[in-house]
Amino acid sequence: MECRLCLGSAPAESSVSIFGGPHPERLVKRIRTCFQIYVKRGDGLPDTVCLSCKTNLESLISFRKACFRSNETSQPRLDDSLKIKTEEVLLEDLIWDDEPSLPTIHRKSSEICSKPFPSESELVLHTREKPYKCDICLKTYTTKCSLVLHKKLHTGIKPHKCEVCLKSFSRKSHVELHQKLHTGIKPYKCNICLLSFLRKYNLVSHLRSHTGEKPFKCEICLKSFTLKSSLVSHENLHTGLKPHKCEVCLKSFTRKSDLEVHKGLHTGIKPYKCDICFQSFYRKYHLVLHLKSHTGEKPYKCEICLKSFTQKHSLVTHQENMHNAIKPHKCEVCLKSFSRKYHLEAHQILHTGIKPHKCDTCLKSYTLKYTLTKHIRTHCKK
Template sequence: MTFACKRVRLKSDSRETAKTVANENSDTPKVTLGKELTKHRTNIREIIRWSNATPIRCRGGIGYACCFCSNQYPDPADLKRHTIDGHDEETKRDFMKGKDMYGFFVKLDITSLVCNICLRNINTLENLMTHLKEEHDKNIHTDINNHILPFKFESETLKCFICLNVFNKFKALQEHMHTHYRNFICEVCDAGFVNKHLLLCHREGHKKGTFECKQCTDVFDTVRKMKQHVRKVHNGSLPHKCGYCNERFKENFHKNEHLAKVHGVVGPAIKCQACDRTFATQQTWLLHTKKYHLMQRQYKCSRCEMDFFSKRELNDHMVKHTGTREYRCDICFKCYGRLKTLKEHLRRLHSDERRRN
């Protein structure tokens, strides 16, 4: 079964962004842009032709999507085999045809990168380009900044091969890779982007003003916040769709639970680099790392020298100083200073009574 992967388009409510892009484009002579675009197209075609590097359209509902057809594969290695064996040179020759300079952007799988001519193993995309140009006299242009984000899938864990940060979503890894390929820089927050279109879209988030929700009285300081509010509160948006049965979910973790229970698909676990624990989401891994390995303790007790990772932990600690007992058992009316102590009390002494009720 194959599934088409959605392509990003400018919607009617993003006309300002489109106008901005058009204005920015006019700053550079069209002849210069045309020459640079030709170089980018030539480079990616030569890379695909003379190596086993393979492009990725996106990470869809089923898996990594082919750039030349609608197939998707949960394992990127299967996409690589499909792309190399299933599509001929004539099909690949038209890759990125029709893309303009400001939207030119390629996601490239360079796992186990090999030169197809001499079968030499090469560790980076940049080294491959230099190798093809200098060793095999291929038409590679090294006088431009690549609009390519390279990825390596060397284990079940999604990892940046440059700085070794780990992620549990391809989208998060892709966004992270822009920190290493900073062709265009946001002057407000110093965020980097591989092409100018992504920078211009990002800039919209910095524009401040007064934006009122037309369906309630809430007011926001950016258009982006107002649109997120409308989608979540008023539209009943269910943005996370299952790629197997098309059921939709409001939150991504609900979709992941559905995938595991209904379709038996479990996302890649994140292994802590400092200990043996594994985590289902990047958020829980980050919390673990900050708490137990970085020893972050920003909540300080005002009555002693102890400090804590979370406000809840500080509040539990303050019971020692205040003696407050605000958690009461509804069965025997005994009071406790901490919720977890009350829960333990209910489990040990009243579990049978609660089941009967």
Template structure:
């Protein structure tokens, strides 16, 4: 290969030899080219000289700007040779190719499972570690996935984005809409052979069948109790550990179960959903309504003629 100048030749020789004579004054990073050092320095200075002409975003590297512009232009230059899909970034194409090759480079260190994407492995690892990094700010319930937290938040906000196309009903979760749609379509893909219950997912039918078979595969290591679902076992284990992960943000009181925290919150919010049909008096808890109803029953008895 011919070089046009001595300087260009010297630069190429440094790259080939692995010589990194350009050192960052902020950290220990070194580079073989001055241009690479200049690009790196922007990570310290925060300088973003590459501006998008379509929006107000700026970037420290020109290649990042080029990738960003494809959001505006819709350009997808990286095409799959097996199917017709195309992508704006080469890294996205690499990830997509695994759906054809079946390659699963991300292996779990706890079990034999492997995954095509690192994010899938990270989610799976939480089933082993029990980590739940996504916590509700209102009731402190925690989740392994961000999407689960977003679905849960709708309980508090009352948002119901999944609307039925046949009637006016709407639901906070897509699975609830699917179950409702059965009333219109008559479709019942997963039906119990023992009762009339139907399910939209086979895993839910499997769990339900244990109520008929009495199967309890989840056993407590502290006592002889066993449970049909892992969630019931986790709740039970708190009776041994004393753990109370659901904490009230108003008074700090802790609870072992989320539903008990939700009941407790009514003390602070003043919510009284249980209404007496005789006099209109409202109560925060069902037990309070039941006790109150006895006063009406006594009135009826006293009004009866002897």
């Protein structure tokens, strides 16, 4: 027999079953209260304790009971101005089988109440269970309060408004955090590159860019991510869930950021502009990639032929077309093969003679978009 607490071996006659006896839940509660160990029937772990650990557990409970009762006697003597915050203690966790049930004692006020022992739903913070699910986007939460706050995102109700820019928020904590943007204060600084951040979790996420840590892993395809929000968005790809819908054309998207970019197609607004050639973009990372075309930076290098590229997807395309012999997509007209389906579709336009991509400066048309992009750079140089 193996002890659940010390993992030591003991004969059957020297072991006590955690779930045995007339009141098995009492021993479970004592272990949980003293050691924060949550024992469940059938969890695959030992379900017995040795007599030595049981004796130590009884001594610990007796000592805690004595401390709580002495504290109850001495608590009124403390000055109220100290404002000492103490936790709620449940003495009914610590009772013996032959003792009567005791009411709950609050150490701070020494008042007796009839609150029962917390249920399993109140212990989800320790078990990491999320029993409350949103009916709209199926996102789960630990507490009911968090679910109620989340549902405000779907109703569009934003009662908290910033007094500076009048922007509205669904939560009071969000508007308080937003107001720090107007002060310019960023208290969290990276010790490596000295970048500052408004929120602590932004700093924690940034530090992973230095360490390369990706703690959030998809259980389906085992892909890892730096941010938990990135994992949640990625999991929607497997479920097919697209909770973010455009109010104009009703098109749905997996990520909220994709929806915001899509809205720019209806408004025509491209907020990210290049300071060199004044070309505008819907997304910030598109501008970052574009700026590399001016600097000549090519950080992505092919390990086979050592050719460098500005963008990562260009490197992947190069490796598949030049070094990968498998090209399953074949053109029915000229029998040319391609590694990707969308490369075949772009190639087939050459046979139709259609040139959908037109230059806004000289009105010259091109079959492929990247050819038009290359042409636009000639105007920038002039």
